[in-house]
Amino acid sequence: MIGLSLSFCIKDIIEGRVELEKVEKIITGTFFTDRDMFHTGMKHSYCPTYWRKDPERALQIAMDLWDAGKLDQPRRRGEDPPNIHDGHWRLP
Secondary structure, three states, X not given: OEEXXXXXXXXXXXXXXXXXXXXXXXXXXXXXXXXXXXXXXXXXXXXXXXXXXXXXXXXXXXXXXXXXXOEEOHHHHOOOOOOOOOOOEEOO
């Protein structure tokens, strides 16, 4: 599966709707230039809001995806982020 929203996709994973092992990648609307910046952003913005049911697990999943190169940030290439109007998951 390919996710189109970091916040909603990881929320689906921690809430048991999607298995992490089935995630090929997540195309995000974020714009983080390095791992430390990403970690800080996730911890202070995403964990207390989108991922409040299990913030520690969600942060670990986000960092694992970052480290595995499974997060694509089109905005870093000057491209538009994905549109999730029709949902935030796609089959490859």
